[in-house]
Amino acid sequence: MHPVLADDLSRLPELLQAVRDVAAREVAGLVGRPVAAPGRSPGRAPLPAEGAGGDGALARFAERWAPGFSGSAGPRYLGFVTGGATPASVAGDWLTSVFDQNLSGAGGSWAQELERETVAWLRELFGLGEAHSGAFVTGATVSNAVGLAVGREWAGERLGVDVSREGAAALGPLDVLSGSPHSSIAKAMSVLGLGRDRLVRVPLLPGGREAVDVTALEAMLAERAGRPVIVVANAGTVNTVDFDDLRAIAALKERHDFWLHVDGAFGAFAALSPEHAALVEGLDAADSVCVDLHKWLNVPYDAAVQFTRRRDLQVAVFHNASPYLGLPEDEPDFLHLTPENSRRLRALPAWFSLMAYGRAGHREIVERNVVLARRLGAGVEALPGLRLLAPVRLNVVCFTLAGDPSPSPERVAELARAVAATGEAYVTPTVYGGVPGLRAAFSNWRTTEADTDRVLRALAAASG
Secondary structure (H helix, E strand, C coil), X not given: CCHHHHHHHHCHHHHHHHHHHXXXXXXHCHHHCCCCCCCCCCCXXXXXXXXXXXXXXXXXXXXXXXXXXXXXXXXXXXXXXXXXXXXXXXXXXXXXXXXXXXXXXXXXXXXXXXHHHHHHHHHHHCCCCXXXXXXXECCHHHHHHHHHHHHHHHHHHXXXXXXXXHCHHHHCCCCEEECCCCHHHHHHHHHCCCCHHHEEECCECCCCCCCECHHHHHXXXXXXXXXXXXXXXXXXXXXXXXXXXXXXXXXXXXXXXXXXXXXXXXXXXXXXXXXXXXXXCCHHHCCEEEEECCCCCCXXXXXXXXXXXXXXXXXXXHCCXXXXXXXXXXXXXXXXXCCCCCCCCCXXXXXXXXXXXXXXXXXXXXXXXXXXXXXXXXXXXXXXCEEECCCCCCCXXXXXXXXXXXXXXXXXXXXXXHHHXXXXXXXXXXXXXXXXXXXXXXXXXXXXXXXXXXXXXXXXXXXX
């Protein structure tokens, strides 16, 4: 054994304690860390010839790289839809690396059963029934891709084509209908060989809504009678957290044959709040569902879950035919269910957080974030330099510069840079209704009223 490696092994408790001390300082100081990283990154260093050991690596990281990491796990990072990491989920994540389980198969370990238990808890959390099976994946992009892959196989079943064997070309054109799809849908269609151009936009409800007009959707389904179709419904759009009427869309399945995929990356968490649970009524009727967990569940990156009613078709797509891996059984190993063979135990941080805080704890996070988003929205409305682009429906505030019906992208980008330069907050750009704007997305478990007021002051200073 290399002498530096042997020394690290003999001193592992001390090394872990040193890492623990750094981690504790970072977590304690997260509120004071600049939300966006200042300055330029250091130049690249040469590859060490012999190595500095664990202590040396920790010291060099703390000196060269840690100061430039953003406060994205903190309470005022409102860019994209970014959660933090609850204390219990951090503990689970550390143990994930310690136990280092490969979730490709059972492998003489109980780890696979822990993931199945966690999936069952999540299924219950989102109001899904036992007909839905699930598995952990890296994020919403892969979750959406898995759902569409299973839908593609379903389309082949309808046409008498085995897509997993014959390829997407044997299927012919397959339309994917959606009103306000996330960009990952088109990306998944490209990866799956369906083609980005087969994404067909469904007319939206009037009044600046991002939800589909169900009557228009039905007409488009009728036009495609005789050909299988995938419908991607949205449970929480990116800009305004608008929800398609899932019950009404599911009811169309009585008259039309289509695969219903619901992208509930963060909007599915509305199910935790009695005030907002009606937004996701009908989710259980979906053929496949995407939910991101490193967003509103507040577990470390990367973690998402995908659900489907047709695990048989999922196995047809993703099974790995190799003698040493074995054939899929009634309860298939996860390597037969997702694009990955080797996969870490992503379920453990989620298991820890769900066990530690339960439904009630995660409900409190969701409901508090919604209240805080409304608070920021009201504050934005009161600022002379800003205006809301849409009502605050759940946890995202969509706004732009006042005084111009459509400010230039450059002016809006400058506003975002000015906010980030304060070190107080971070928001990300968007375009809503053709108007460049910014989004502030609340999904962090640590965010408080005081944080929201600090964000508002930063927006006021940057837009004044």
